[in-house]
Amino acid sequence: MAVEQEKIIGPSRLTRFERARIISARALQISMGAPPLIMMAKSSPLEIAEEELKAGVLPITIRRRLPDGRYQDIPLKWLIKKEVQK
Amino acid sequence: MADPQLVEKIMENYKKNLPKKIFDELKEKLISLNASEDQLNKIIEEVYREYLNSLIEPGEAVGTVAAQSVGEPGTQMTLRTFHYAGVREFNVTLGLPRLIEIVDARRTPSTPTMIIRLDEEHKYSLEKAKEVASKIERITIENIAKSIEYDMINSSFIIEIDEEIAHDKGIDLEYVAKVLGRLKVGNVEIEGNKIIVHCETTSIDKIKRLREKILDLRLKGVKGIKRVLVQKEGDEYVIYTDGSNLAGVLQIKGIDPYKVYTNNIFEIAEVLGIEAARAAIIREAYQVLDQQGLDVDIRHVMLIADLMTMTGRIRQIGRHGVSGEKSSVLARAAFEVTVKHLLEAAAHGEEDALEGVTENVIVGQSIPLGTGIIELLMHFPRRGG
Numbered sequence: 001m002a003v004e005q006e007k008i009i010g011p012s013r014l015t016r017f018e019r020a021r022i023i024s025a026r027a028l029q030i031s032m033g034a035p036p037l038i039m040m041a042k043s044s045p046l047e048i049a050e051e052e053l054k055a056g057v058l059p060i061t062i063r064r065r066l067p068d069g070r071y072q073d074i075p076l077k078w079l080i081k082k083e084v085q086k
Numbered sequence: 087m088a089d090p091q092l093v094e095k096i097m098e099n100y101k102k103n104l105p106k107k108i109f110d111e112l113k114e115k116l117i118s119l120n121a122s123e124d125q126l127n128k129i130i131e132e133v134y135r136e137y138l139n140s141l142i143e144p145g146e147a148v149g150t151v152a153a154q155s156v157g158e159p160g161t162q163m164t165l166r167t168f169h170y171a172g173v174r175e176f177n178v179t180l181g182l183p184r185l186i187e188i189v190d191a192r193r194t195p196s197t198p199t200m201i202i203r204l205d206e207e208h209k210y211s212l213e214k215a216k217e218v219a220s221k222i223e224r225i226t227i228e229n230i231a232k233s234i235e236y237d238m239i240n241s242s243f244i245i246e247i248d249e250e251i252a253h254d255k256g257i258d259l260e261y262v263a264k265v266l267g268r269l270k271v272g273n274v275e276i277e278g279n280k281i282i283v284h285c286e287t288t289s290i291d292k293i294k295r296l297r298e299k300i301l302d303l304r305l306k307g308v309k310g311i312k313r314v315l316v317q318k319e320g321d322e323y324v325i326y327t328d329g330s331n332l333a334g335v336l337q338i339k340g341i342d343p344y345k346v347y348t349n350n351i352f353e354i355a356e357v358l359g360i361e362a363a364r365a366a367i368i369r370e371a372y373q374v375l376d377q378q379g380l381d382v383d384i385r386h387v388m389l390i391a392d393l394m395t396m397t398g399r400i401r402q403i404g405r406h407g408v409s410g411e412k413s414s415v416l417a418r419a420a421f422e423v424t425v426k427h428l429l430e431a432a433a434h435g436e437e438d439a440l441e442g443v444t445e446n447v448i449v450g451q452s453i454p455l456g457t458g459i460i461e462l463l464m465h466f467p468r469r470g471g
Binding site for chain 1: 145460466
């Protein structure tokens with residue numbers, strides 16, 4: 001792991017808050033009838049959302065803001081890639 | 087033993103990214119280790135990863151955690167405090183009263199003290215240390231006078247000086263007379279061990295006031311420093327004082343200006359700047375907690391010190407400081423005297439940007455903390471793209 005790869009605002013991994021937020025948002029979508037993005041045997045929306053996040057198929061971007069108002073849109077892939085590597 | 091130069095080279099990249107303390111410790115450990123370049127690289131990487139993982143995540147409620155982490159041990163303090171530890175003949179406020187003093191940002195501590203270290207020339211001999219101490223200790227006429235009387239017939243003050251004490255403090259009568267002369271109350275005469283000060287007034291009130299003024303006349307020493315004590319510490323002599331005047335003491339020759347200590351945070355802010363004051367707040371508050379045997383992480387204390395000093399001057403935690411100066415009307419109204427704050431804000435046409443936690447709780451939105459601070463965007467990939 002090199003010291004600086006892409007310059008990302010904040011940690012180069014998914015924080016536990018982001019993780020919770022993404023899973024909850026996605027689980028809500030699924031529970032309201034959105035088609036799952038992966039094939040799996042599990043049935044609960046929450047579990048499906050978790051699996052989707054793990055598989056890295058969610059088309060979600062996180063907007064990380066600095067206190068001065070600047071922000072960066074960070075695709076989920078950037079953060080998950082690092083996590084898998086770990 | 088690893089080659090120090092090799093370690094230096096490998097670690098070069100991490101210098102910017104690791105805190106100095108961790109960096110130095112790692113470097114030291116690596117040099118003492120018998121490892122190959124490959125192994126060294128792996129160790130550094132692992133340490134760096136571990137460091138990144140231990141950083142606080144954005145969204146964490148650090149302020150609340152800090153408040154709780156200092157507040158809870160504080161409740162334990164109340165039970166066994168309010169006693170002063172008699173440190174070397176001086177009373178120093180400790181425990182909860184001192185902690186309150188620090189966070190309330192009182193202008194002067196209830197027991198100001200200084201610890202003054204001496205320069206190379208003076209620190210090894212008691213004689214020389216005492217010489218410096220005598221320059222610092224504030225001596226007034228009261229300290230060396232046996233008696234002071236008012237002669238109604240000649241309308242003059244007769245001050246009898248205790249020559250033994252005066253000599254001990256390194257003061258002679260001529261000097262006292264000269265200083266008294268500067269008061270410009272009238273002619274000053276020396277008669278044996280007595281000093282006579284003529285004054286024209288006959289009003290009892292004025293005489294009384296004049297008497298006080300004469301007794302309180304500073305002959306030598308630094309303003310504000312009441313007592314000094316020379317103590318031996320290891321192989322050097324150190325001066326402890328009752329009372330504090332950082333600016334004054336720094337001008338005395340023979341002290342080590344880099345090692346002067348005072349517990350008056352405002353003096354530090356004035357003389358050395360706000361960053362020094364911040365460091366002083368951290369040191370003082372942490373010391374109190376530590377002395378009470380309470381294990382509070384220093385980062386909580388650091389956050390409090392940051393909050394108190396972020397505006398460039400020292401603000402207290404409370405009504406006249408951090409809580410009372412919040413930019414949000416609703417947050418201030420939630421803290422104290424709700425109606426007054428709301429009325430004033432309405433009169434001034436204030437706006438509330440709803441940026442803080444309190445405001446958002448009040449209006450019933452999700453709060454900008456934890457999962458509430460995360461903004462998600464969903465983008466739908468185009469078909470076939």
